[in-house]
Every structure is written in C-alpha cells, then in structure tokens.
Amino acid sequence: MSGRKSADLGGMAEGLRAAVHDYVKHVNQAEIELKADGLTGIVSDCDYLARTGRRLSRLEERDRLRGAYPERHESRARLLHIGATERDGEVPVRLELHFKRTLAQRGAGYAEERLETERLWLAEANGRWQIARIEPEIAERRSGASGDPETEDVPQENGRFQPPQAVKSVSVPYLNDDLLPYFNQHRPSIPYRRDLAAAYADRWWQQPNPAYENMQVNCTNYVSQCLFAGHAPMNYTGKRASGWWYKGRSGGQELWSYSWAVADALQRYLSAARAGGLRATPVDAPWQLKLGDVICYDWEGDGRYGHNTIVTAFDREGMPLVNANTVSSRHRYWDYRDSYAWTPRTRYRFFHIADLF
Known part of the structure; x- marks a missing residue:
C-alpha cells in the first residue's frame, strides 16, 4: 500500500513539474513576443492574464518609443517547493524565475x-495538471499587506512603528571600519565613489550580502548598502527615527534607522537640507542623474514612496538603468513600466547624491 502511495505521489510530482516546465516555456515566449496570448491555453487565471497582457503592452510601447529592440530573451526557473494538496484539490508551488532580456539600441x-518569485496553484483535470492561479509572492508593491514596512508611514520619534523584519540575523553588527573616523563629523572631504556604489549594486543584486540583515522587503536596505559602499558616511544617532545609520542586530534588537530600511523614510531623508553627511539634490528629470544616484517610486501618486532603486548604468539615449532588490533587478529601465506595481498614477523623485560629504 505504501509503495502504491509513493508511486502516486511520485507521479503527481512529475506531472506538476511537467506543467511548470510548460508554463515557463510559454512565459518566455510571451516575453519575446510581448503578448500574453500563448498563456491562455495553460493558465485559467483571468486576472493574471489581464495583468500580464497590460504589462507586456506597456513594455512593447516603451521599447518602440525608446528605439530599443529585443534581441534575445532567456527564462530560467527553479522549483522552490511543492506544497500539500489543499481542500479544493489545488497544489501550491513556489517558483523562482530568472529573466534576462537583451536589447539593441542605436547599434x-x-x-x-530580474528575479521574481511566484506562487502557483495547480489543479488536475482529465489527468492533466493546469495552472488555476498565479500570484507574485514578493513584488515591488505588496497590495493590501498589513504592516508592510515599505508602505507604512514612518512615525515621529515618539511614535510607534513595526520596523522591517529581517529574514535572518548576523551575529556581529556590520560597520565599515575605514569610515568610522568620519561618523558624525560631516567633514566635506569624503568624495562619493559612484563607481564603488554601482559595483556593489552589481555584485549583490541577486543575493544578499551576509554582512547585513536581509529583510523581507529589502529594496531600501539594499540601496542604503550601495550608498555606504560608495563612502556615504552614516549619521549615527542611535535613534530609529533620526539619522541614517546601521549597526546590525544585537541581542534580538534591531539597530538601524528607519531611513536605512524604509522606502518613504529614505526619500524624506534625502529631501531634507543638511550641512553634511549623506545628502542629495532633487532634480527634475531622469537624464539629469549620474551613476550612484537614487530614484524613489510613489505607485499611487499619494505622496507615499514605496520603492527605491539606484542608478548603475545608462542606455544609448543617456537614460538611467537601475538595480533594485525585493524583486531583484539589474540594469532595468528606470521607469518600471514593466512592473506589476506600476500604475498610471505613479510618480517619481530623482535624487542626485552629493559629490562630496
């Protein structure tokens, strides 16, 4: 009996893997053609198909206006987990997708x-597994996520706030010993090493640096690390609601400022005028940015910024390409119209980081 059950489970897993493999193949084709039509035969989730169709349509229009033409698209997948069968007979599957898109522009x-993690629910019908639902497990914006630190307001110093939760802890707080003499001194003699900030961003875009906490919503923590790698000096106040600083975790206590790890808090910090330390100048347009500068994203146009990226390269038109975390991205076009988080209400803030601190 147990042998038959094991055989049944093995057959189910094989069928699930085959369905996921077919899904990945069709996703890759959809990304090449920039049309979701080919997915309708294997995915019955109408909301997903509509979202994907809108996203690919935006991407096609943007590429055309930029004069950028896709030459090649690669999709690799890693099956992370097959869950237990749920009451309705659906089986949840966690899937990591690695997309690499090569474009030609002006010769x-x-x-x-980009790396995306999705949760798929598969259902068996007529001896064949089909995909009933698809949801991104983590996106640039997690709609309706209660307590999501990237979309919550940051309090005043005496307020209450649920800070970003770390995925794992490191035993020793991380500090750059070479820069310790500069903490809180704000001497205008430290050049911002834009090349080092961009190099760090490229080194750690798809895996967390073990010297830091890796947070569930990691985009701002990642951008702050990049700025620090470029020699932006911390303003260590020891208070969560002030300064821009990071020490790690000690005795279960989270030792970093909101501005280090929360998207809207970093946007506010960069917006404020100050005489020294990490500071920035808002500029009007993306083409005014340089390597190592920062873009903040307000998806709903309501003044709350939920995502941050760092400029790591430029296309042939001089427009910025950015790196990010949460949805790990490398050299992604700055406007994020290819993201499910983007809406017609999306607003941006462009920050030119000071050349000297």
Whole structure:
C-alpha cells in the first residue's frame, strides 16, 4: 500500500513539474513576443492574464518609443517547493524565475535582468495538471499587506512603528571600519565613489550580502548598502527615527534607522537640507542623474514612496538603468513600466547624491 502511495505521489510530482516546465516555456515566449496570448491555453487565471497582457503592452510601447529592440530573451526557473494538496484539490508551488532580456539600441546592446518569485496553484483535470492561479509572492508593491514596512508611514520619534523584519540575523553588527573616523563629523572631504556604489549594486543584486540583515522587503536596505559602499558616511544617532545609520542586530534588537530600511523614510531623508553627511539634490528629470544616484517610486501618486532603486548604468539615449532588490533587478529601465506595481498614477523623485560629504 505504501509503495502504491509513493508511486502516486511520485507521479503527481512529475506531472506538476511537467506543467511548470510548460508554463515557463510559454512565459518566455510571451516575453519575446510581448503578448500574453500563448498563456491562455495553460493558465485559467483571468486576472493574471489581464495583468500580464497590460504589462507586456506597456513594455512593447516603451521599447518602440525608446528605439530599443529585443534581441534575445532567456527564462530560467527553479522549483522552490511543492506544497500539500489543499481542500479544493489545488497544489501550491513556489517558483523562482530568472529573466534576462537583451536589447539593441542605436547599434549597441545591453542586458537587463530580474528575479521574481511566484506562487502557483495547480489543479488536475482529465489527468492533466493546469495552472488555476498565479500570484507574485514578493513584488515591488505588496497590495493590501498589513504592516508592510515599505508602505507604512514612518512615525515621529515618539511614535510607534513595526520596523522591517529581517529574514535572518548576523551575529556581529556590520560597520565599515575605514569610515568610522568620519561618523558624525560631516567633514566635506569624503568624495562619493559612484563607481564603488554601482559595483556593489552589481555584485549583490541577486543575493544578499551576509554582512547585513536581509529583510523581507529589502529594496531600501539594499540601496542604503550601495550608498555606504560608495563612502556615504552614516549619521549615527542611535535613534530609529533620526539619522541614517546601521549597526546590525544585537541581542534580538534591531539597530538601524528607519531611513536605512524604509522606502518613504529614505526619500524624506534625502529631501531634507543638511550641512553634511549623506545628502542629495532633487532634480527634475531622469537624464539629469549620474551613476550612484537614487530614484524613489510613489505607485499611487499619494505622496507615499514605496520603492527605491539606484542608478548603475545608462542606455544609448543617456537614460538611467537601475538595480533594485525585493524583486531583484539589474540594469532595468528606470521607469518600471514593466512592473506589476506600476500604475498610471505613479510618480517619481530623482535624487542626485552629493559629490562630496
């Protein structure tokens, strides 16, 4: 009996894997053609198909206006987990997708990459597994997520706030010993090493640096690390609601400022005028940015910024390409119209980081 059950489970897993493999193949084709039509035969989730169709349509229009033409698209997948069968007979599957898109523009090419994690629910019908529902597990914006630190307001110093939760802890707080003499001194003699900030962003875009906490919503923590790698000096106040600083975790206590790890808090910090330390100048347009500068994203146009990226390269038109975390991205076009988080109400803030601190 147990042998028959094991055989049944093995057959189910094989069928699930085959269905996921077919899904990935069709997703790759959809990304090449920039049309979701080919997915209708294997995915019955109408909301997903509509979202994907809108996203690919935006991407096609944007590429055309930029004069950028896709030359190649690669999709790799890693099956992370097959869950237990749920009451309705659906089986949840966690899937990591690695997209790499190569574009040609004015005689030159570049590649953009992103990592996405999805949760799929598969149902068996007529002896064949089909995909009933698809949801991104983590996106640039997690709609309706209660307590999501990237979309919550940051309090005043005496307020209450649920800080970003770390995925894992490191035993020793991380500090750059070479820069310790500069903390809180704000001497205007530290050059911002834009090249080092961009190099760090490219080194750690798809895996967390173990010297830091890796947070569930990691985009701002990642951008802050990049700025620090470029020698932006911390303003260590020891208070969560002030300064821009990070020490790690000690005895279960989270030792970093909101501005280090929360999207809207970093946007506010960069917006404020100050005489020294990490500071920035808002500029009007993306083409005014340089390597190592920062873009903040307000998806709903309501003044709350829920995502941050750092400029790591430029296309042939001089427009910025950015790196990010949460949805790990490398050399992605700055406007994020290819993201499910984007809406017609999306607003941006462009920050030119000071050349000297």
